[in-house]
Amino acid sequence: MADQQIRLPATMTVFERGWLSSNNILFIDEQRTALVDSGYMTHAQQTLALVRHALGGRKLDLLINTHLHSDHCGGNALLQRAYACRTLIPVADAVAVAAWDEEHLTYKATGQKCERFSFDASLSPGEQVNLGGLEWQVLAAPGHDPHSLILYCASEAILISADALWENGFGVIFPELEDESGFAEQAQVLQMIGELEVRVVIPGHGAPFSGVVAALDRAKGRLDYLSSDPRRNARNALKVMMAFLLLEMRQFSLQKLPALVRENRIMWAAAQKLDVPVDKLVAALAGELVAAGAARQDGDSLISTR
Numbered sequence: 001m002a003d004q005q006i007r008l009p010a011t012m013t014v015f016e017r018g019w020l021s022s023n024n025i026l027f028i029d030e031q032r033t034a035l036v037d038s039g040y041m042t043h044a045q046q047t048l049a050l051v052r053h054a055l056g057g058r059k060l061d062l063l064i065n066t067h068l069h070s071d072h073c074g075g076n077a078l079l080q081r082a083y084a085c086r087t088l089i090p091v092a093d094a095v096a097v098a099a100w101d102e103e104h105l106t107y108k109a110t111g112q113k114c115e116r117f118s119f120d121a122s123l124s125p126g127e128q129v130n131l132g133g134l135e136w137q138v139l140a141a142p143g144h145d146p147h148s149l150i151l152y153c154a155s156e157a158i159l160i161s162a163d164a165l166w167e168n169g170f171g172v173i174f175p176e177l178e179d180e181s182g183f184a185e186q187a188q189v190l191q192m193i194g195e196l197e198v199r200v201v202i203p204g205h206g207a208p209f210s211g212v213v214a215a216l217d218r219a220k221g222r223l224d225y226l227s228s229d230p231r232r233n234a235r236n237a238l239k240v241m242m243a244f245l246l247l248e249m250r251q252f253s254l255q256k257l258p259a260l261v262r263e264n265r266i267m268w269a270a271a272q273k274l275d276v277p278v279d280k281l282v283a284a285l286a287g288e289l290v291a292a293g294a295a296r297q298d299g300d301s302l303i304s305t306r
Helices: 041-055 078-084 091-099 174-178 183-194 212-227 230-249 257-263 265-272 278-291
Strands: 012-015 024-028 033-036 063-065 087-088 119-122 127-129 135-140 151-152 158-162 199-204 251-253 297-300 303-304
Touching: 012 041, 024 041, 063 127, 078 174, 078 230, 087 091, 091 119, 119 303, 174 230, 174 265, 183 212, 212 230, 230 251, 230 265, 230 278, 230 303, 251 257, 257 265, 257 278, 278 297, 278 303
Parallel strands: 033 063, 063 087, 087 119, 158 199
Antiparallel strands: 012 024, 024 033, 127 135, 135 151, 151 158, 251 303, 297 303
């Protein structure tokens, strides 16, 4: 749940989830109920239970996704079955979702899962949406994901930043892994956020926070570090994707991991940017996960500790 020192409107509740599932933001007012982002498919039942308990017998009217990475929309299908809720997605992903193009949506490319869901309409930058009795401006936030949106409430100075800004950084800059522009877009997004009056940030992962100027400084420093040598972004991305799969699978065979990397397009793209044989690369990254306390190794198995 949100940090008790962070003041949020009474119509908002934040479910802080972790790293396998994104945070969820629930809005309840007299007119309607709404949820922003639905977590990962593996946690869909947990998402439904959290929402159902908080709604106290009301139905969920509206579901919005900031972007369509699997950890932000994996609960969509279950919530739609439970509530027949109206669903809004970023406009740039509408064609891919309608056709359920898993390659374009990157689920196959990252080895992640997402149950097929539908949508009723799309959201575009510049639009406004009323959530919790408050007006929220829809802003474009390319960088981490070229189609990502963030939501800003000027009257409360609150930003729902998805993976564009965390308290200590931001999400992997995925476009750069496949030689598309992402660093420049991320810099522009950080600049845009810096020009807003923001009292509280609700990130895609981690607790809501204040101290936005300091967070932006850390994010800009991180971006400078990654963009000065794109191999740093590639190495970080591959480790993050390995960590994500480990959180989902709980353990996997190190011997089979190189083949898994080769089978998934974005993982392989990241690996190819690093001048290291893939078996040695994944072994080194596994060692870093162990050193960070995120995993332990038992023979050939890497086992999640989180």
